[in-house]
Amino acid sequence: MRVLSYRTLSYRTLRPALVVAMALVFIGVPLWLVLVTSAKPQGEAIKPNLALPRHWQPATNYRDTFDQGQMLRGFVNSVLVVVPSVVLVLLLGAGAAWVFARRSGRLVSAAYALSISGLLLPPAVITIVMELRQLGLANTRPGMIAVYTGMYLSTAIFFMTGFIRTLPYELEEAARIDGAGSWKVFTRIVLPLLRPVIATATIMVMLFAWSDVFYAFFVLGGGADATLPLNLYQVASAALYLNNWHLIFAYVALMSLPMVAVFVIAQRRIIAGITSGAVK
Amino acid sequence: MRDTSVLDAARNAASGRETGASTGASRLRRRGGRPFTGPRGGSAKRRVQHPWWFALPALAVFAAFFLVPNVLNFFYPFTNWSAFHSSISFAGLSNFRTIAHDGSLQLALRTTLEYAVGVAVFQNGFGLILALLLEKDTRFNRFFRAVFFLPVLLSALAVGYVFQALLNQDGAVNALLSDLTGTHVDIAWLGSTTWTLVLLTVIHGWKWMGLAMLVYLAGLKSIPGDVTEAAALDGAGAWRAFWSIRFPMLAPALTFNVTTALIGSMNTFDIVQATTKGGPADSTQVFNIYMFRIFGEGLYAQASAMSLVLFAVVVVIAIPVILGMRRRERVLL
Numbered sequence: 001m002r003v004l005s006y007r008t009l010s011y012r013t014l015r016p017a018l019v020v021a022m023a024l025v026f027i028g029v030p031l032w033l034v035l036v037t038s039a040k041p042q043g044e045a046i047k048p049n050l051a052l053p054r055h056w057q058p059a060t061n062y063r064d065t066f067d068q069g070q071m072l073r074g075f076v077n078s079v080l081v082v083v084p085s086v087v088l089v090l091l092l093g094a095g096a097a098w099v100f101a102r103r104s105g106r107l108v109s110a111a112y113a114l115s116i117s118g119l120l121l122p123p124a125v126i127t128i129v130m131e132l133r134q135l136g137l138a139n140t141r142p143g144m145i146a147v148y149t150g151m152y153l154s155t156a157i158f159f160m161t162g163f164i165r166t167l168p169y170e171l172e173e174a175a176r177i178d179g180a181g182s183w184k185v186f187t188r189i190v191l192p193l194l195r196p197v198i199a200t201a202t203i204m205v206m207l208f209a210w211s212d213v214f215y216a217f218f219v220l221g222g223g224a225d226a227t228l229p230l231n232l233y234q235v236a237s238a239a240l241y242l243n244n245w246h247l248i249f250a251y252v253a254l255m256s257l258p259m260v261a262v263f264v265i266a267q268r269r270i271i272a273g274i275t276s277g278a279v280k
Numbered sequence: 281m282r283d284t285s286v287l288d289a290a291r292n293a294a295s296g297r298e299t300g301a302s303t304g305a306s307r308l309r310r311r312g313g314r315p316f317t318g319p320r321g322g323s324a325k326r327r328v329q330h331p332w333w334f335a336l337p338a339l340a341v342f343a344a345f346f347l348v349p350n351v352l353n354f355f356y357p358f359t360n361w362s363a364f365h366s367s368i369s370f371a372g373l374s375n376f377r378t379i380a381h382d383g384s385l386q387l388a389l390r391t392t393l394e395y396a397v398g399v400a401v402f403q404n405g406f407g408l409i410l411a412l413l414l415e416k417d418t419r420f421n422r423f424f425r426a427v428f429f430l431p432v433l434l435s436a437l438a439v440g441y442v443f444q445a446l447l448n449q450d451g452a453v454n455a456l457l458s459d460l461t462g463t464h465v466d467i468a469w470l471g472s473t474t475w476t477l478v479l480l481t482v483i484h485g486w487k488w489m490g491l492a493m494l495v496y497l498a499g500l501k502s503i504p505g506d507v508t509e510a511a512a513l514d515g516a517g518a519w520r521a522f523w524s525i526r527f528p529m530l531a532p533a534l535t536f537n538v539t540t541a542l543i544g545s546m547n548t549f550d551i552v553q554a555t556t557k558g559g560p561a562d563s564t565q566v567f568n569i570y571m572f573r574i575f576g577e578g579l580y581a582q583a584s585a586m587s588l589v590l591f592a593v594v595v596v597i598a599i600p601v602i603l604g605m606r607r608r609e610r611v612l613l
Contacts, residue, residue, distance in 0.1 A: 011518075018413065019413055019420075020424075022413075023424055023427050026428075029446075029452075030442050031430070033442065033445060033446060034442060037445065048445035048448065049452045049456070050452055050455070093338055095334035095337065095338060096334065096335040096337075099335040102330040114342075114347070115338065118342065118346050120539075120543060120599055120602065121591065121594060121595070122546060122547055122587075122591055124349040124352065124353035124584075124587055124588075124591065125571065125587060126353070126571060126580060126583045127350075127352035127356055127587070128349040131352060146341065146344070146345045147345055149341050149345065150341055150345030153338055153341065153342045154342070172329070182331055210435065211435030211438075212435075213437045213549070213550050214568060217572065218575070229437050232437055232441075233437060236554070245445055248441050249441075249442075255435065256434050256435070256438060259433040260430070260433055263429070271429075271494055274491065
């Protein structure tokens with residue numbers, strides 16, 4: 001017993017120091033690099049290092065991300081693609097999950113299995129482009145929204161079906177007895193009860209869609225509808241060799257802010273949602 | 281019979297739920313076997329009360345923008361679809377022959393699989409270490425959990441640029457090492473045909489370690505306290521208790537994390553594109569990098585052929601691994 005308590009004592013004193021050291025090295029250093037570089041003039045930033053800027057010019061750099069990098073347009077484009085995608089994924093996903101969770105039979109199981117196949121199968125990005133061209137949706141926002149919605153529906157349906165199965169059926173029955181129809185039961189009873197899992201699904205879809213650049217390349221291309229990550233790619237690829245680190249990192253800092261803000265505001269719910277959804 | 285009952289349900293839904301209620305009892309008898317949830321409940325009621333049309337919009341969008349492209353992907357690889365032909369005609373296996381002969385198929389396969397294994401190891405390793413370090417629910421731990429979750433919130437492209445700036449030959453890590461050692465350090469972190477791929481998997485693991493940590497934390501929390509107490513009473517030290525008792529009980533969390541790691545790494549693009557663009561000497565050219573490049577060159581059918589290979593790899597390798605882990609989980613718990 002004594003040996004054990006000595007050991008736990010030493011671990012207990014060492015652990016916080018270890019945690020702080022790890023946070024400084026693994027999170028602090030990259031973060032510091034982003035922030036100091038984003039305040040340097042181009043000449044100082046060309047060889048990125050951790051030194052403080054000799055000449056501070058954060059205002060110029062951040063202003064340039066708006067002028068040259070079209071930060072504002074990218075932000076609006078991102079919002080116009082990500083928000084409808086999230087809303088569609090949640091609404092359509094919840095409707096399907098409700099049916100899949102409450103009904104039984106071979107057809108339901110088959111439809112459910114098919115709908116969650118997107119959890120594992122890769123999206124066929126090349127033929128998506130082909131199809132969108134034929135539908136006249138290539139290089140358009142509706143096309144991008146449709147692709148994101150198709151990609152993340154599986155995740156939403158999977159989480160929501162699992163969650164609805166744990167909800168007591170009596171709640172729905174009580175509403176039926178009070179005379180509510182299917183639509184009313186869904187909107188007044190099921191959707192509000194889904195709130196925790198909706199939070200999870202929202203953050204998951206946002207995490208992927210907000211930062212996606214691969215599918216956006218194929219569907220949106222460059223152009224006037226380019227989202228934030230596409231703009232970042234264009235800023236970084238503006239010169240043959242990466243030499244505008246000051247702008248890249250000003251861009252990275254600004255474009256990450258919305259996600260960080262969402263996380264800070266909804267931190268507790270996000271953490272609870274991710275952890276409860278995962279291990280079930 | 282099932283088909284007719286679906287039709288019934290659809291008709292009932294269309295004509296209002298009251299008609300369903302009157303036929304509910306008889307259909308319940310025919311089907312049988314479902315738990316009876318109350319005098320007015322039962323599966324027949326459920327069919328009426330949860331009409332198919334609630335699922336139809338989701339099924340339609342999913343079919344149109346996920347399933348149909350995947351079905352088309354079994355067709356276009358066998359055509360000459362490209363930016364250089366005005367019409368599309370059948371071309372047999374020529375696209376597969378091309379990517380096999382120039383070695384890009386084997387290369388993409390090998391790099392992607394190595395990448396996936398690396399990510400599975402590092403994402404899980406980092407996540408588990410963090411979860412164990414930050415296990416107790418204290419204010420200190422909650423703060424640092426949020427700190428280590430930060431990379432998850434950054435876009436993968438941004439993460440790629442951050443690490444390119446760190447690991448460049450003129451980058452911050454070499455500068456830091458030079459200052460620390462007093463000599464000029466000049467390591468080409470991103471220039472090795474063997475080790476750069478490994479480094480990229482470490483970066484990918486770093487980006488997602490916060491998510492893995494949260495999942496492991498939930499797994500640790502779900503282990504009943506008396507199990508660990510019993511282990512301690514039996515004289516198991518912390519090390520033994522972890523590997524013999526707690527780690528096996530983390531099986532569901534491990535399955536989830538390995539699944540997300542495998543699927544995420546099979547579809548990786550951003551981190552590789554932002555750090556190496558597939559280089560040096562194509563040694564980090566994963567499937568998506570190849571597809572992106574070759575699509576940009578206008579060779580659409582060839583890109584589609586590679587996409588079909590990726591599909592096959594996921595079906596043949598990733599899914600059996602995941603299903604196997606799920607089965608193992610059921611044996612363990």
